[in-house]
Amino acid sequence: MTPALEVIGLTLDFRQEGRSLRVLDGVSFRVEAGRTLAIVGESGCGKSVTALAIMGLLPGTARIGGTIRLGGRDLGAMSAEQRRLLRGGEMAMIFQEPMTSLNPAFTAGDQVAEALRLHQGLDKAAAFAEAVRMLDRVRIPDASRRAKQYPHQLSGGMRQRVMIAMALACKPRLLIADEPTTALDVTVQAQILALLDEMKRETGTAVILVTHDLGVVADHADDVAVMYAGRIAEQAPAAALFARPEHPYTAGLLGAAPGEGEPGERLASIEGTVPDLRAPPPGCRFAPRCPFAVARCDSVPPLVEVAPGHATACWRAPLDQVLEAA
Amino acid sequence: MTPLLELSGLVKRFPVRDALGRRAGAVHAVDGVSLAVAKGEVLAIVGESGCGKSTLGRLMLRLIEPDAGSVRFDGEDLGALSPAALRARRRDMQLIFQDPFASLDPRMTVEQAVAEPLRLHRIVPREQEAARVAELLSRVGLRPELARRWPHEFSGGQRQRVAIARALASNPRLIVGDEPVSALDVSVQAQVVNLLSDLIRDLGLTFVLISHDLGVVRHVADRVAVMYLGRIVEQGPAREVLSAPRHPYTRALLAAVPGHGVKAPPLEGDVPSPIAPPPGCRFHTRCPFAEARCRDSVPELGGGDHRVACHLADSLPAPEPLPPRLAGGDRLRRLQSFFRAPAPNQGAQS
Numbered sequence: 001m002t003p004a005l006e007v008i009g010l011t012l013d014f015r016q017e018g019r020s021l022r023v024l025d026g027v028s029f030r031v032e033a034g035r036t037l038a039i040v041g042e043s044g045c046g047k048s049v050t051a052l053a054i055m056g057l058l059p060g061t062a063r064i065g066g067t068i069r070l071g072g073r074d075l076g077a078m079s080a081e082q083r084r085l086l087r088g089g090e091m092a093m094i095f096q097e098p099m100t101s102l103n104p105a106f107t108a109g110d111q112v113a114e115a116l117r118l119h120q121g122l123d124k125a126a127a128f129a130e131a132v133r134m135l136d137r138v139r140i141p142d143a144s145r146r147a148k149q150y151p152h153q154l155s156g157g158m159r160q161r162v163m164i165a166m167a168l169a170c171k172p173r174l175l176i177a178d179e180p181t182t183a184l185d186v187t188v189q190a191q192i193l194a195l196l197d198e199m200k201r202e203t204g205t206a207v208i209l210v211t212h213d214l215g216v217v218a219d220h221a222d223d224v225a226v227m228y229a230g231r232i233a234e235q236a237p238a239a240a241l242f243a244r245p246e247h248p249y250t251a252g253l254l255g256a257a258p259g260e261g262e263p264g265e266r267l268a269s270i271e272g273t274v275p276d277l278r279a280p281p282p283g284c285r286f287a288p289r290c291p292f293a294v295a296r297c298d299s300v301p302p303l304v305e306v307a308p309g310h311a312t313a314c315w316r317a318p319l320d321q322v323l324e325a326a
Numbered sequence: 327m328t329p330l331l332e333l334s335g336l337v338k339r340f341p342v343r344d345a346l347g348r349r350a351g352a353v354h355a356v357d358g359v360s361l362a363v364a365k366g367e368v369l370a371i372v373g374e375s376g377c378g379k380s381t382l383g384r385l386m387l388r389l390i391e392p393d394a395g396s397v398r399f400d401g402e403d404l405g406a407l408s409p410a411a412l413r414a415r416r417r418d419m420q421l422i423f424q425d426p427f428a429s430l431d432p433r434m435t436v437e438q439a440v441a442e443p444l445r446l447h448r449i450v451p452r453e454q455e456a457a458r459v460a461e462l463l464s465r466v467g468l469r470p471e472l473a474r475r476w477p478h479e480f481s482g483g484q485r486q487r488v489a490i491a492r493a494l495a496s497n498p499r500l501i502v503g504d505e506p507v508s509a510l511d512v513s514v515q516a517q518v519v520n521l522l523s524d525l526i527r528d529l530g531l532t533f534v535l536i537s538h539d540l541g542v543v544r545h546v547a548d549r550v551a552v553m554y555l556g557r558i559v560e561q562g563p564a565r566e567v568l569s570a571p572r573h574p575y576t577r578a579l580l581a582a583v584p585g586h587g588v589k590a591p592p593l594e595g596d597v598p599s600p601i602a603p604p605p606g607c608r609f610h611t612r613c614p615f616a617e618a619r620c621r622d623s624v625p626e627l628g629g630g631d632h633r634v635a636c637h638l639a640d641s642l643p644a645p646e647p648l649p650p651r652l653a654g655g656d657r658l659r660r661l662q663s664f665f666r667a668p669a670p671n672q673g674a675q676s
Contacts, residue, residue, distance in 0.1 A: 042511035155596045185374035186538065190582040190591035197589065212512065215585025218652055242652055248661070254654055255662035256516035258545035263564065264523065267516035267545070268665035273481055291664035323660055 002072040003030040004173050004206030005054070011065035012046075012053055012230075021277055023049055025230045026066070028303075031174070031223075036200060036207040038221035038238070040214065040253075044274055045227040047210045051176045054208075055093050056083040071173050089119035092167035096179040098159035102151040108135065108162045109147025112169055119170045134165040138195060157188035161195065168199055175200075178210040193220050214257055218242055223309075226250050229275050229285040232303055236310040246312040246319055249286045284315070292316050328401050329362035330532045331500060336360070336385050336395035338378075342601055353600045355381040357556035359395075360627075363500075363532055370535040370547035370564065372579070376600050377553040379536045383502045386534065387419050388412060399500070417447040417496035424505035426485035430477040436463070436488050437473035443495040462491040467521055483514035487521065494525070502534045507542060519545060540583050541651075544568050552576045555600055555608040562632030572634040575609045577645050585651040607637065615642060 012024035024046045031037045039047045052058050054068055056075065068075045070091060075083065087093075095101050103111060112131035116122045122130060128147070136143035138161040151159055160180060167175055177196060181189035197220060200207050209221060217224055217238060224241045226234045226249065234247035245251045255268025272289045275281055281288055287297035296315045303313040316322050336359045339352040356378040363369045371379045384390045388397060388404045397404045399415065407415060423429040430439055440459045444450055450458045460470035466487040477485055486506065493501055506522070507515045523546055526533050537543050543550060543564070550568065551561040552575065560573040571577045581592040595612050598604055604611050610620040615638050627635040636642075 042513060157596050185597070186540075186582045186584075187374065187578060187591070187593045188596060189584070190588075191594070193584070194589060194591045213584060214512075214652060215583060218585045219587060219589060220584070242654060245654070245658065245661070248664075251658060251661040252665045253512060254652060254658060255665055256512045257652065258516065258519055258539075258541040263545055263547075265545075266520050266523075266666050268662040269516040269520055270513040270665060271517070273483070273514070319661060320657070323657070326660075326664075 001032070004033045004071060005031045005208070006069040006072075007050075007054065007066070008069075009066035010050065010053060010068065012049055012058070013063040013065075015061050015063075019278070020063075022280075023230055023277060024053070027227075027230075027232055028066075029225050029232070029235060031206040031208060033173070033206050034200060034204040035222040036197075036209055036220060037223045037225060038209045038211055038217040039225050039227060040211055040217050041227035042212060042253075042274065044229075044277075046230045047227050048178055050227070051093065051178050051208060051210050054174075055087060055091060055176060056080075057087075057093075085119075088115045088166075089170045090172050091174045091176070092170070092172040093176040093178065094160070094163045094167050094180050096182045098156070098163045099151060101163060102159060104151050107148050107150055108140075108154065112147075112162065112166045115166055115169045131165070131169065134169050135162065138162075138165045138168075138199070140165075155188075156184055157192060160184065160192050164192070164195060164199065168203060168205065171203055172205055174208070175205045176208045176210065179212070180209075181216070182212070189216075196220070214254060226253070229280060230277060231285060231313065233286065233314075234310075234312045235303065236307075236312075240307065240310050244307075244310075246306050246310065246317045247286075247314050248290045248292050248316070248319070251319070252289075284313070292319075292322050330365045330367075330400055331361075331363040331386060331534075332398040333362070333382075333386065334360045334396050334398075336382070336397070337393045338381050338385055338390065339393055351601050354556045354603050355600065356385060356392075357603075359553075359556075359558055361551060361558070361561070363534060365499075365532055366530050368526060368533045368535060368546055368548045370537060370543040370550045371553060372537060372540060372543055372550060373553035374538060374579075374597060376555070376597055378556040378600075379553050380504055382553070383421070383504050383534065383536045387416075387421055387502055389421070414447075417443070417449075418499045420493035420496065420498040420501050422486075422489055422493050422501060422503040422506045424508050426482060426489045426509070427477075429489050430485055430492075432477055434477075435473065436468075436475055436477070436480075439477070439488060440473075440491050440495055443492060447496045449496055458495075459491075462494055463488075465494065465525075466491045467517075481514070482510055483518060486510065486518055490518075490521070490525070494529070498531070500532045500534070502536065504536045505538070506535070508537065508539060515542075522546065540568065540580060552579065555597065555603045557608060557635065558627060558633075559609065559636070560632075560634045561627070566632050571645065572632070572639050572642070573609075573636050574613050574615055574638075574642065578612075581645075581648060583651070586648045588648070607635070 008028050010027040014021045041047045109131045113127035116127040116130050132144050132147045140146050140161050181192050221238045224238050225232050228249050233249045252270040270289050283298040284301050287293040301313045301315045303311045305311045306318050336356050338356040342351050344350040373379050385392050437459050441455050463470050468487050507518050547564040550564045551558050554575050560576045578592040581588050593612050606622050607620045607625050610616040625635045625637045627633045
């Protein structure tokens with residue numbers, strides 16, 4: 001079956017002060033219809049620019065290489081106008097801060113209706129009626145009244161619901177959610193993530209969930225790609241990743257999240273900082289911070305399968321060997 | 327023993343004005359909070375946005391004036407102090423903010439930023455200033471030669487270390503950290519959490535941690551106070567409150583933390599507006615157990631070590647125990663042991 005989205009060898013370079021900066025270095029993954037792929041990593045790892053590259057929302061100074069296929073069609077071969085028509089129709093994106101993506105001058109209902117008029121050719125009245133139905137489906141109480149309200153009259157959670165209604169109104173093949181709940185309180189976050197799960201089940205949309213929160217990944221992702229400094233470090237079904245991480249960075253991240261171990265126990269801290277992409281380490285980009293690094297790590301490790309569907313870019317994997325040797 | 331910090335009956339309201347500048351009600355930010363923090367204790371104040379936790383932090387340090395109630399520091403009523411006496415007291419009480427990008431003056435070098443409180447409170451003679459700054463920087467895991475650098479040259483984690491060094495400069499007895507690690511990436515956050523734990527232990531600090539992150543709270547707090555819409559709904563020893571919560575809101579807050587495999591949201595709806603908080607128990611509009619009396623009468627926090635402001639606390643069914651978060655098992659623990667820096671303050675240069 002053709003996956004909803006296929007990304008092969010994605011590279012991204014920015015020109016900066018006359019020099020080229022490689023922000024993504026050969027990122028590959030696929031997302032099937034009705035599944036959620038979480039892309040997880042810390043600031044600067046490239047997770048958000050990956051999302052923007054897929055959407056075609058990067059500035060003109062960005063040079064993109066590799067292949068992105070949506071439903072089997074090569075997006076790189078399309079004109080800018082064709083790409084524009086995909087956005088909001090076949091592919092949609094929601095962001096961390098809905099206030100910056102909603103237009104403050106239009107009501108919630110008008111903004112959802114606009115997508116329907118543009119992509120589905122509905123007339124004004126039909127589009128607004130469908131918008132109210134969508135707002136109701138994302139569980140906005142009293143949807144017909146709320147549809148006539150402006151973004152500033154809505155709470156943060158409500159705004160994110162409007163964004164989800166807008167994104168899903170045209171039944172996209174792919175929905176990218178970039179830190180969709182990071183700005184929300186934890187009880188509201190739980191509501192929004194449950195809503196995304198439910199909408200995905202109903203519509204069969206493929207979802208890419210970009211997040212820094214491993215808890216969110218554990219509860220809401222089917223598959224996970226862990227990114228570090230512009231590359232995928234490890235890729236696996238979610239359950240396998242948490243049960244048997246095969247990249248030292250993943251293991252370190254899992255240990256750095258406080259609250260799992262005994263209170264007061266020292267947290268696993270990954271010493272140092274992420275590499276400067278202007279002068280990245282020659283081989284494995286995690287090697288300078290890795291407690292298991294050896295001489296071989298000076299060359300770039302390929303992403304190889306260690307179990308079905310579970311791949312890691314680490315010369316020392318499987319890590320059981322490292323533990324036995326210790 | 328006298329607590330180091332004692333808050334009683336604190337109330338703070340912020341007036342809300344309409345477009346014409348007329349008074350149109352008030353945000354009930356803090357509404358009758360009493361708390362005591364013992365010397366050397368880490369008290370966490372948790373809750374969601376708008377619950378009043380940051381306002382409470384500012385009231386504690388007398389950075390804002392309460393509308394009612396009192397703050398006693400080491401037995402002394404801060405409200406009764408003259409402005410000069412209050413200024414002198416400030417050396418004992420420091421605040422660390424969430425955003426180290428906003429809290430450091432971009433026109434001051436790290437040395438100037440850390441030396442400022444030394445000078446203000448005349449902690450050391452001028453000629454010893456540089457040595458003391460170097461000592462403070464190494465105390466927070468920064469190389470002293472970074473002293474001549476500017477804040478923009480630092481990462482978020484390094485800036486937060488500078489902010490911590492600055493807070494430590496006046497040898498305070500109390501530090502209030504308002505979401506001190508919330509803006510940091512998880513690997514850097516772990517380094518700063520480890521640093522704070524070391525400092526609290528080694529310097530015998532009393533620490534009030536204001537945080538929405540229950541993972542961080544579980545890790546460092548001795549006691550926890552849970553706030554909802556300006557009031558404390560539950561408080562007690564951290565281990566008890568976080569593992570055997572008694573208030574329905576605390577239970578929901580804990581169940582909502584992702585990673586336990588709980589897929590259904592524990593609460594519906596949003597937090598009501600603090601401009602018009604619900605009567606009775608403020609949580610009754612979202613509480614799955616609410617009864618008629620919860621709408622009418624305000625539940626008292628009660629006494630004892632573990633207190634809860636809920637009419638139904640004694641009759642509620644015991645909560646389902648939450649499955650462990652992100653349980654990785656023995657193999658993962660062994661892998662992680664290689665990351666755990668055994669000695670504090672060595673090479674941590676986040």
